[in-house]
Amino acid sequence: MREIIKMIVVLTVLSCFSGGLLAAIRGGTKDKIENQQLEFVKGPAIRNILEGCSNDPIVDRFKIKDGDIERSFFVGVFDGNANTVAFESFGKGFGGDIGLMIGVTIDDDKIINLGVTTHSETPGVGSRAKSDPKLSNRFKGLDLVKSFKVKPDGGEIDAISGATVTSRGVCSGVTEAGIVYKRLKSQVAEKLKEFK
Amino acid sequence: MAKTITQEFVKGLWDEIPPFRLVLGLCPTLAVTKSVENGLGMGVAVIFVLVCSNVLVSLLRKIIPSQVRIACFIVIIATFVIVVELLMQAFTYALFLKLGIFIPLIVVNCIVLGRAEAFAYKNGIVASIADGFGIGTGFTISLVALGAIREVFGSGTFLGISVFGSSFQPFTFMIEAPGAFVCLGLMLAMMNLAGNK
Numbered sequence: 076m077r078e079i080i081k082m083i084v085v086l087t088v089l090s091c092f093s094g095g096l097l098a099a100i101r102g103g104t105k106d107k108i109e110n111q112q113l114e115f116v117k118g119p120a121i122r123n124i125l126e127g128c129s130n131d132p133i134v135d136r137f138k139i140k141d142g143d144i145e146r147s148f149f150v151g152v153f154d155g156n157a158n159t160v161a162f163e164s165f166g167k168g169f170g171g172d173i174g175l176m177i178g179v180t181i182d183d184d185k186i187i188n189l190g191v192t193t194h195s196e197t198p199g200v201g202s203r204a205k206s207d208p209k210l211s212n213r214f215k216g217l218d219l220v221k222s223f224k225v226k227p228d229g230g231e232i233d234a235i236s237g238a239t240v241t242s243r244g245v246c247s248g249v250t251e252a253g254i255v256y257k258r259l260k261s262q263v264a265e266k267l268k269e270f271k
Numbered sequence: 272m273a274k275t276i277t278q279e280f281v282k283g284l285w286d287e288i289p290p291f292r293l294v295l296g297l298c299p300t301l302a303v304t305k306s307v308e309n310g311l312g313m314g315v316a317v318i319f320v321l322v323c324s325n326v327l328v329s330l331l332r333k334i335i336p337s338q339v340r341i342a343c344f345i346v347i348i349a350t351f352v353i354v355v356e357l358l359m360q361a362f363t364y365a366l367f368l369k370l371g372i373f374i375p376l377i378v379v380n381c382i383v384l385g386r387a388e389a390f391a392y393k394n395g396i397v398a399s400i401a402d403g404f405g406i407g408t409g410f411t412i413s414l415v416a417l418g419a420i421r422e423v424f425g426s427g428t429f430l431g432i433s434v435f436g437s438s439f440q441p442f443t444f445m446i447e448a449p450g451a452f453v454c455l456g457l458m459l460a461m462m463n464l465a466g467n468k
Contacts (some may be wrong), residue, residue: 078336078338081336082336082338082339085335085336085339086339086342086343086346087332087345089331089343089346090345090346091348093346093347093349096354097350097353097354097357098359099356100353100354104357104358104360107362108357108360108361108362108364111360111361111362111364112360112364114364115364115365115368188403229444250308
């Protein structure tokens with residue numbers, strides 16, 4: 076009997092100690108890990124979109140609660156003016172969700188650039204949405220707060236040839252981003268003041 | 272049995288060098304040694320886990336009941352492996368992405384469990400630290416050597432720097448799984464040759 080109690084006590088104490096240690100380390104490294112993941116997964120797209128900004132958009136970011144989810148906004152400072160944000164949106168593509176990072180100027184709601192972050196489109200066909208800037212260039216300078224459609228659907232965006240479904244997915248992602256942007260614009264503008 | 276601390280350390284570098292002499296921990300050895308950098312990263316992670324778990328097992332060897340010792344070892348080892356995983360994510364994320372699943376798999380690396388069972392559970396703390404460092408360093412040297420051979424022949428680079436110039440046609444067999452077995456086998460054979468003289 077004593078043996079069994081000893082085993083239980085030793086194992087319990089050991090597990091508690093290990094749990095405590097891990098919780099402490101997790102707490103200590105959480106922010107750092109989040110930064111690293113942003114840097115390596117979304118960083119290239121964000122930096123590409125906010126090219127030429129004078130700050131580090133990965134560091135200058137804020138979160139806004141939108142219903143059940145939290146959305147991250149990355150701030151770009153141009154000419155000493157924090158007037159540009161990049162944020163993520165999703166559209167339904169050929170092989171699943173297409174993740175988009177969209178940069179928008181808050182003064183005139185114009186898209187400055189966008190990029191694909193994650194996708195599972197057909198390599199060489201739909202994947203050109205990410206590797207070839209042609210499609211994203213077509214959105215440059217357009218008003219974000221409206222609905223986007225590809226030309227076959229009666230819209231104004233030229234689809235990538237052979238990848239209409241993917242292009243449609245990107246359009247719906249940008250449209251979705253426009254809706255989110257419209258809903259959260261006042262809060263975004265409020266937060267941006269802190270960076271000025 | 273009365274070995275000095277230096278002897279405990281040095282034995283890991285040749286006499287009991289894993290994976291060649293102990294032939295333990297082959298899974299990460301074969302899988303991650305595609306390049307020198309990967310091998311070195313994996314080796315350092317293993318040194319950390321090995322030393323920490325040896326210290327703790329050695330400290331607790333009088334308290335841990337022998338019936339549940341394996342469970343205790345695994346809890347201790349798993350804790351340190353997750354510590355390494357979190358630290359790697361926080362500081363060397365690119366390397367973490369490359370090593371991927373093999374970092375959490377250090378938990379089931381027989382070298383770590385083997386040293387806890389065969390050495391730290393029976394020896395004092397200082398000897399256990401020396402043993403952990405020795406075996407860990409030996410493991411790292413093996414991984415780096417294997418990684419160097421495979422990277423130089425398989426992709427024509429060393430630590431990412433081209434060594435043969437652009438005319439070199441990479442021997443891609445070396446960076447694939449069968450190449451790892453062949454390379455390990457040849458190195459083991461050469462070590463046995465050298466040892467038998």
